[in-house]
Amino acid sequence: MAASGWVLFLNRLDEAPLPALHAAAPASFEVVARGQYLARVGNCIGCHTARGGRDYAGGAGVQTPFGAIYAPNLTPHAGTGLGGWTAAEFWRAMHNGRSRDGRLLYPAFPYPNYTLVTREDSDALFAYLQSLEPVDNASPAHALRFPFNTQAALAVWRALFFRPAAPSERAVMAATPVDATQQARLNRGAYLVQGLGHCAACHTPRNAWGAPRARASLQGGMVAGQGWYAPALDMPSEAGLAGWDADDAAVLLATGVSARASVSGPMADVVFHSLQYWSEADMQAAVAWLQALPQRPPSASGDAARPSQAALQRGEQLYGRHCAECHGNQGEGRAQAFPALAGNRAVLLQDPTNLVRLVLQGGYAPATAGNPRPFGMPPFMQTLSDQETADVLSFIRNAWGNEAGKVDTMAVHRARERRGP
Structure with missing residues (x-):
């Protein structure tokens, strides 16, 4: 009973009651446009669009070591999408990883990163998704093995590996670098890379339970279910940018190719769907933060077997x-x-x-x-x-x-x- 109570407490941490339903005022054009940009930053279309399907209509499968998880429909269709959702329910999904009906969400939806997103940005993103044309498309049921297909197992996982971000943590990181100071730029870069950009979701090794390894953020890892290695962002011998010219790094991320490198595999999809649309200021902020990461020395390769x-x-x-x-x-x-x-x-x-x-x-x-x-x-x-x-x-x-x-x-x-x- 004590253990169950502990799990329940941790799964309700920093989760406010939903407000009473009321008619929401239409979002302004500026808010919807900002939400469209934020959807690009978060690469929402990359996971929530099935091959050959309508944009944001869901149905794409995410392969994990525990089975397949299918991305839901984000269009405002009343029956199969977000048509009946409120901004508060969407915020709860982003910040707490809980669906409209109270179910816990699987972290293939990267709410461990999205919990850093501010309420203002969450509301703008929701306003944009509500402006889309409704598409009637029910996603397939998840195909997970027992016990990973149970809410009880997911609750234990969250109790062990997930904590919602504190308000102060979100506010400091989200500050837009209007004064162009280095600290403001670094804060914005941290917010983009660690939050909505969710770079750590691929570039961090995971433990046997599919959770990011503690104290190993951005240290490189296999992309679950895809068979590609996402190189470490804190090592100059892998994908670290500390020794790069900032403009050259920004060109690589925005176009997929530079004088020093080119992208391929899943990263090419990220550049195509997301990074090429980032504003110049946001790209510079992300590059500045990545360049400021403490760098680890290259892995020793002296023991690696040499070819005959x-x-x-x-x-x-x-x-x-x-x-x-x-x-x-x-x-x-x-x-x-x-x-x-x-x-x-x-x-x-x-x-x-x-x-x-x-x-x-x-x-x-x-x-x-x-x-x-x-x-x-x-x-x-x-x-x-x-x-x-x-x-x-x-x-x-x-x-x-x-x-x-x-x-x-x-x-x-x-x-x-x-x-x-």
Whole structure:
């Protein structure tokens, strides 16, 4: 009984009673426009739009280690969407992770990050969603294994791993940097990255229960259900921006490509649906905060197994046959078209998963206003065997001054089995 009471108390923490229903005044054009921008910042369309479906109408599946969770319909349809919701109920979902009918929400909806969002921004976001055309689209029921499909298990998870943000925490971080001081810019960047932008949802390792590991925020991790590695944002050898020129970092995030790098995989979707629409001030604030993150030293790679000489020779031949035409004989790449492979930190990641996925499935940088016709890479899944893929990647990771562990056939086989996005 004591344990149950403790769980119930923690699940009701900082949760105010809902106000009595009353007719809400129509939102102004300015509020709706701000909500539209905030929906872009939060990349709501990325999860709440099924492939080939209507925008924000839900139905897209989010694969987790515990089963599939389906994103709900956010359009104001009275039967299958948010038509019967109030701004207060929407705020409770964002801040406390509780649905209109009182059910606890699964954290595939990143309310552990959205709890940092201010009430003003939540209301603007709700006003925009209410302005959309209603779409009648009921999302499929979640397909989670027992006991993860029970509210009791979810309540225990929340008691262990979730606390709603305090009002003071939200207010300080959300301040718009109107005075252009560095501290105001950093506060705004923290609010965007940690709150509505929910970068930590992908870039933080998770424990066996699917919760972000304590004191490991933004330290890199596998994206649940997608088979891609989101690199650490606090390491210069992975995706840290501390040593970058701020303008170059902003260009990469806004267009998907810069003189130093390009994005791929799930990050390309984030740039396409969200980051390219951020205001210049917000992008600068986010970059400033990411650059101010304390940096961790690179992981030791001295113990990583090195490829054999025979594997390197086979890989070199494969590289000349399939890769050199675009990436250059010395891995130098081609400016604004194909990335250099020599010294490329994405090539040298300790976990080669992303490289394997790119070779097998191919990929394009996102089409953005700043890069409307991106160059791409064809898939080699039907061209290269597991052994050939491992050999050519092992060669790339150990040529032209590169030095990294070998890629084995088991890593390729695992990636080949995950054919979905």
